Amino acid sequence: MSQKEKTTIVLFSGELDKAIAAFIIANGAAAYDHEVTIFCTFWGLNTLRKDQPVPVKKGWLERVFGAMMPRGANKLGMSKMNFAGMGPKMIKHVMKKHNALSLPQLIELAREQGVKLVACTMTMDLLGLQKEELMDEIEYAGVAAYLGDASDAKVNLFI
Numbered sequence: 001m002s003q004k005e006k007t008t009i010v011l012f013s014g015e016l017d018k019a020i021a022a023f024i025i026a027n028g029a030a031a032y033d034h035e036v037t038i039f040c041t042f043w044g045l046n047t048l049r050k051d052q053p054v055p056v057k058k059g060w061l062e063r064v065f066g067a068m069m070p071r072g073a074n075k076l077g078m079s080k081m082n083f084a085g086m087g088p089k090m091i092k093h094v095m096k097k098h099n100a101l102s103l104p105q106l107i108e109l110a111r112e113q114g115v116k117l118v119a120c121t122m123t124m125d126l127l128g129l130q131k132e133e134l135m136d137e138i139e140y141a142g143v144a145a146y147l148g149d150a151s152d153a154k155v156n157l158f159i
Helices: 016-031 042-048 060-068 083-097 103-112 121-127 143-151
Strands: 006-011 035-040 116-120 139-141 155-158
Touching (some): 006 016, 006 042, 006 143, 016 035, 016 155, 042 116, 060 121, 103 116, 121 139, 139 143
Parallel strands (some): 006 035
């Protein structure tokens, strides 16, 4: 019996178009029966944030970071042509018109296909994010765990 191919993606960006691309690639690889890991670090962690505020105890700097960062996949801006928030609305409209899955739907599909979503614990500490603020049923690990996954993978992407 042969082992599954492996694909890893580092999602560093917290921009809508880049997160969509990461999840489209992840879902495609999973559909081809790859074992897929998306390691979310720095601004990519915003993709995993819950949409609603969660009451957690934080210091002032962590509260400032939390207030400045988008809360969840529905609030991400575009890397280009953001136009004060109009860009994301336009791309979401075009995606719906073409029956393309939205980012939240792509995330749900990835979870259904067994894509491993991993939040970088070091970045969580730096940005003051707590587990309660992120999606349920994801994994938490540091860079060593990601490197372990990546060392076995034939496809490693940084988005």
